Amino acid sequence: MKPLDPRLLRYARTTRLFLAASVVLGAATAGLIIAQATLLAGMLTRAFLGGATLTGLRTPLLLLLAVVLGRTLVAWLQEVTAHRSSAAVKSQLRGRLLARSLRLGPRWLSGERSGELATLATRGIDALDDYFSRYLPQLVLAVIVPLAVGARILLGDWLSAVTIAATLPLIPVFAILVGLTTQRKMDRQWRTLSILAAHFLDVVAGLPTLKIFGRARTQAARIREITDRHRRATMSTLRIAFLSALVLELLSTLSVALVAVSIGLRLVEGGLGLETALLVLILAPEAYLPLRQVGAQYHASVEGLTAASRIFEVLETPAPATGTRSDVPDLARSTLRLEEVTVAYPGRDAPALDTFSLTVHPGETVALTGPSGAGKSTVLSVLLGFVQPDSGRVLVDWDDLGSFDPDAWRARIAWVPQRPYLFAGSVASNIRLGRPDASDTEVRAAAEAANALSFIEALPSGLDTPLGDRGTGLSAGQRQRIALARAFLRDAPLLLLDEPTSNLDGESEAEVIEAVARLKAGRTVVLVAHRPALTALADRTIAVANAEVTA
Template identity: 45%
Template sequence: MSSPQAQSRKIVDRWLAGRAASVRAGLGCVVALGMGSGLLVMVQAALLAWTLSAVVMDGAGLSSVWPALAAMLPVFALRFVLIRLAERTAFTSAASMRQALRGELLRKLQALGPLWLRSEATGALATHLVQGVEALEGYYARWLPGRALTVLLPFAILIVVFPVDWTSGLVLLITAPLIPLFMILLGKAAAEANQRQWKLLARLGARFLDSLQGITTLRLFNAGRREAAVVARLSEAYRSSTMKVLRVAFLSSVVLEFLATLGIAVVAVLVGFHLFYGKIPLLRGLFVLLLAPEFYIPLRTLGSQYHERLDAIAAAERIMEILDLPEPVETGARLPLPAASGYTIRFDDVAHVWPTGQTALDGLQFVAQAGCITALVGPSGAGKSTVLNLLLGFARATAGTISINGQPLDATDPDDWRSRVAWVPQRAHVFAGTVLDNLLIARPDADFAAVRAAAASAGADGFIQSLPHGYDTPLGERGAGLSGGQIQRLALARAFLKDAPVLLLDEPTASLDAETEASIHDSLRRLARGRTVLLIAHRLATAALADTIVVMEQGRAVQSGTHEQLAAAQGLYRRLVEAEAEAGAEADAEVRT
């Protein structure tokens, strides 16, 4: 009975082979070109055997054998062309497969959404998506065509050899299965080593990226050496695993070479005896001897390609798991939202439970009126961010209804809905590229005048102009070189540029100083005019911008009203106001002392 690991490898192998259907024509062309090259080898062997036999046995001179020698030249040239065409076609087919797979993976990640991505180790995921996909090249470019040629080409040689010398043909037929047999036996150990190697590589990539992203924290806590030691141990474990894979690969190569050499030696001995006793002429003996090494070449090549297959299976296991993850189920037809002057968002008895079993929302009810600012406040874990995740389509409500102008969100085309929404998170993501590139994400077809007007409305034009190259200044990943306030201004500029009727804000002034916060508030007031704004506010100064404040606790709306109404009434909001005032007083006292 095969082990669970062996069963898993078989499943992944079938999955990889099934994906070859899209490049079947290209791989079939590779096999045909390989067969053509193999048939030319037989022609080449026949010409060379005839030439040597004529010279040795008949004493023929150059004038007699030059036609055969001349015929070899186009055979060599044509073989070279066929081999190069086969390599090029194999590479192109494998590249097409990898490109298609990467596109499918990106579409899958988009469907799974950012919440799923947050639960994954970024470095490990990048390793699988980049190096893992690259590791599939050998499977499609060499293993699959090689497997077909290993059957077809030796069979063709046997058809030619048996009529010439049936005993040599019998030796070839008996020894041929030994190479795949030993290849499979040695492959079991190699498969386990490959699996360990890929898991260690993913762990190493995840840890290394995590260390780079947290290098500031590591330096502040003087933990850089400890973290470097951990990365070094993982690196050493990966090196050791790689060496084990190479040892198995080299051992299998030696065994396969020995078996092939042994088979060729037996054929040579038999042919020698037959020639000695005059059972076959020299021409036939030379022809068989020349074809014997060619018979084993596809088998020996497949032995080395077998390790590429194992490497691909190890790399593809996680890729297959990602592609098989369930996506959010579409419920019925998705309709675009009717055109309207404003959009009212309604949560009606909405509940949401995360896959871990944690309840985020429990019968939440509130209305964000069109053209008004609605703020969500409450303690950490009250479910505020879940509200935005549901509206953005990153998660689905477990129960209840979310509607836009009376149309259920679940029945609304998500692309159409998102085209009407602008989102400003706590810390916007800045991509590696120019300032202009990052702003045009909101509206790629916008002209420069519109971009600059949006930046001016967000209060960002001034600092952008002060950069070395203005709007063409390159930015590092995650906005390296910009302050938190500048990054938030870029996010607001994106929202101004998109000019969407619905605006979702996740505490855009978090972690900013008072002066920058006040400036951002001014930009928010301009941005909110005439729009439906849903704002998560951790600071009550931000909540005070709202026309309506919804106070949340344990996934429910426990209070609703204006800042003045809620601050005057007994309840959670008033306690939050008092707690914030007390914290501010303590901070001022510390500054004075």
């Protein structure tokens, strides 16, 4: 793995400012280290050879105190800069990851593990803290400090400088060898963590089904097995980290010992002055310390880099081309045409749609019927712009749908899916998704038109009643009517309905059908239906079977 992934500079520009600040602070650190060593060597020489007292050493002591305070201030500035930069970079990456996922669309998301994406956006990006707060600043110091310290030692004792120059490269060489092994271990650990997160999310979502069929204990055992694999992978990585720290410490200790032995022999023979000898002995460990710390901090940052690599894979996934036109025609007066549209999903032997053609006239209600898997929902996905045809075209009058900006196109559409998603929030906020700037009066009127107001008023706080994730606390029919209220509030000329009465009891079905009959008035409607009561609302019924359409 590269010490600095260039994609961080491309996707998170804050990194550049952080690196510039790290270079400035690293140079200040190097200067303060040399100043501290020079003051210490001079004071010790004057005290032992010149007999200087504390009074005579007052000025260098005050300067030494100032240098120590300066190093403390620089270290604090490095921490503050690192944490602020890390927070900015994480925010940018999260925003880009979300934006890219939205741009790639539901078709791409259907092939991804939602648990892995959630882990990437949370734990994965948070793991970059160690990379920015520890690894990158130490990497800058590992370049600047040894060069500055080596140059100062060279001016005082060239033989010690040569010894340091000869032994210093051994540390990064061994660090790279250990790092390669660590990277392989961390890749395995991250894969295990992603599997654990995805599996745990699936188990939680399907817990009622597992309980009914008596498989909850089996899945709990499976989670324990994956967790144990993750534990073993983590401990294996930590073991290598501790061993690498031992290797790097041993190398630097032996290298400093070589310098110290050489200085000691020449000091005894009188070939080297005490002040120079002390200066070199104080500075020599400082030349090796940043490189040793780089090796140690690398292990703390590997998880973040591994997650970042996966994030960059998502960010670099080619997104489908989209149009830019915002002049969408009036859909209340436009004819929709699907001309020999073919859509094939990865991993499926047969296409979902094969040369499918359909014409929907303004103000017409068309019902698509047929067995599951025939491609009815795919037709709606194509009209929504979620799926682009592999061949064929979709026309709005005589304009290609692909030439319009997706947001401008969807602003003219109201969509009621088979299983509407309700978010954690109030009933009113969920209805207001249809039009965020709607007033309370308009929200209430939409709920009434969708036959939802009666049960909403029976809730503890009416429209202000908070709902759990996925509309916890409401029945399927109630959730469906809230979705219809969104469509009423949106008041769009094109209405797409995907089996709005599936899995509903007779009473709820009647309420929904009455609301749909009211909603479709004056609009162009394409609906997917299985039940006769819903198809009765249509002007035309299109039977879809095995990707062949019969009117």
